[in-house]
Amino acid sequence: MTVTALAPAREMLAEIDAIIADHLRLEGPLLPILHGLQAAFGYIPAAAHAPIAQALNITRAELHGVISFYHDFRDKPAGRHVIKICRAEACQAVGAAALSDAVLAGLGLDWHGTTRDGRVTVEPVYCLGLCACGPAAMVDGALKGRVSPEMLLAELGA
Ligand code: FES
Numbered sequence: 001m002t003v004t005a006l007a008p009a010r011e012m013l014a015e016i017d018a019i020i021a022d023h024l025r026l027e028g029p030l031l032p033i034l035h036g037l038q039a040a041f042g043y044i045p046a047a048a049h050a051p052i053a054q055a056l057n058i059t060r061a062e063l064h065g066v067i068s069f070y071h072d073f074r075d076k077p078a079g080r081h082v083i084k085i086c087r088a089e090a091c092q093a094v095g096a097a098a099l100s101d102a103v104l105a106g107l108g109l110d111w112h113g114t115t116r117d118g119r120v121t122v123e124p125v126y127c128l129g130l131c132a133c134g135p136a137a138m139v140d141g142a143l144k145g146r147v148s149p150e151m152l153l154a155e156l157g158a
Contacts, residue, residue, distance in 0.1 A: 099137075
């Protein structure tokens with residue numbers, strides 16, 4: 001069962017408990033649990049922190065360290081469209097900084113920000129495997145090479 005971010009708290013807590021229980025017997029269950037939560041909710045709900053810490057016998061600080069280490073884990077819901085712009089070296093060498101500056105300015109966002117209408121979230125990513133075709137980006141899971149700000153914004157109708 002998938003629950004949206006607007007689900008009633010009791011239903012969300014039940015889903016969180018079910019996801020934790022589903023992965024608890026795995027060796028190294030933390031990352032599978034976090035991936036399961038993000039798949040279900042689109043982010044890692046704060047309400048999941050205490051149950052995870054308790055189930056895995058880790059501190060909430062340790063859990064926070066893991067969540068914040070991996071750029072893919074969100075602490076809030078993303079917009080309906082997600083643009084990930086590569087910030088790794090090869091793309092930086094071919095204009096990724098100018099690309100991201102223009103896209104963020106065009107949407108009025110900072111990194112990890114979501115437009116007020118909930119339409120677009122822009123996130124950094126560190127190599128998409130398209131290094132020879134930089135600057136690279138991903139729009140709703142689709143890889144894009146040699147992108148320009150105009151291309152990305154046009155795809156979103158921005
Ligand atoms: S450095 Fe950007 S895709 Fe590899």
